Amino acid sequence: MSVTDGEGTASQDGRIYDLQIYPRLSLETASCCTLQVSKDATAAAVIQDAAGALGLDGSSLRYALAEVKECGGEEWVLEANDLPVQRVLLWPRRAQDSHPQSEGFYFLLQERNHDGSIRYVHLPALRRERENRRLQARGFLPPRQEEFDDLCNLPDLTEANILANLRARFQKQKIYTYAGSILIAINPFKFLPIYNPKYVKMYENHQLGKLEPHIFAIADVAYYAMLRKRINQCIVISGESGSGKTQSTNFLIHCLTALSQKGFASGVERTILGAGPVLEAFGNAKTAHNNNSSRFGKFIQVNYLEGGAVRGAVVEKYLLEKSRLVSREKNERNYHVFYYLLVGASEEEREEFKLLQPEDYLYLKQQNFKIEDEEDLRHDFERLQQAMEMVGFLPPLRSRFSLRRDGTRGWTWGPPEVLATLSDLLKVKEELLVEALTKRKTVTVNDKLILPYSHSEVGANSQTATFAPQYHSGYLCSEIPQV
């Protein structure tokens, strides 16, 4: 079976993708169907074919297609003219091959009510939990004392008790615990089905602490406090590397946009989603603790209209780890984007941008350099290009950097052909480039001084050691989309 856009036009590149579709219906059906779909097939066409494959009758308007991604089954309901394959192209490579449902990355076929809203079948355990709480509050069930969902209620507040309480909850897959209005999250490193729209709905407009602790409760309180009090709200996320800050940020944005758009993916949400891979490529790197560690801080501002609908978002980066550009710890890597480009570029791109192999670049080959994931890098380069198009980049802007340093001439910039290549790629005159590379600007109270870099400022390496971080940082800063 091949799904097209309803008018029978074939995909431009002719490629066919497998979509794994799991029905979640009140009727008994096959547990999954796999459809072969072209890039330009719309959600409506996919629904029609999935319904056919599962032996369901009725029009496609009776069903909705939702995208489920990694880590806990966030569900995004697609609109009729959305393109499911476009979503798939943003998934990691392994997720595009056939894989078990427990690993996430699939589509759900759900029923709609007469008013178009989604009919949720199979009530989640959380609702039972809520019922139990109600009964406990009315004295029909004895209060549960073996663990506390708010650390402030611990009868004996010691470090050992806090850790024992967090451990007991974590063993029951309760990764969230309150400490008053602060939410503590413990990284489960596995898929937990607690982030789909049912949970957004369940936590909607509830006082903090009324339900089981959850990151959506924090998003919900911030959203409704903003609407009620008409003042900005701020959520701070902190933790050590690999603790789950980026993941938590994604869940928060998911909930904040879902609350304002009633669960439907909008253009804004799509752009925010698309911005993720772009930011990751330029600002994330493999470290000892996390294969995809963000090496910069992010300030994300989600802007709303007065009625509560999302209007856009601004992402500001700060404190990019610039030193990573020129040196890093053993077995760690430079920013993802260099490897994506050097491994994933086509022959024409290699020619055009005068690209060498990763091991030819001193900045990339330091410290036990080896690349064992070439295929993943190639896929991630494709994903980056797709994401860049989604957030509005033009093709020629994609690959402008190819820095190579010459360590043999102190801090003299060269060799000349590299300067010419850089000048050509950066579209900056050679003289200006040399000026930027060899001089710095110092602003004092009364004066603005332009001085050549001293030997000690440049250090033992070549001048690009100073220039590369500035350039990469500037690139990340200027190219971060303001949605």
Ligand SMILES: Nc1ncnc2c1ncn2[C@@H]1O[C@H](COP(=O)(O)OP(=O)(O)OP(=O)(O)O)[C@@H](O)[C@H]1O
């Ligand atoms: N709530 C969660 N559910 C499932 N997996 C999670 C969750 N939070 C984090 N993870 C897993 O932990 C990994 C590391 O998390 P994440 O990248 O968010 O950490 P981080 O704190 O942002 O790290 P860094 O500071 O190094 O950027 C994720 O790739 C994901 O696999």
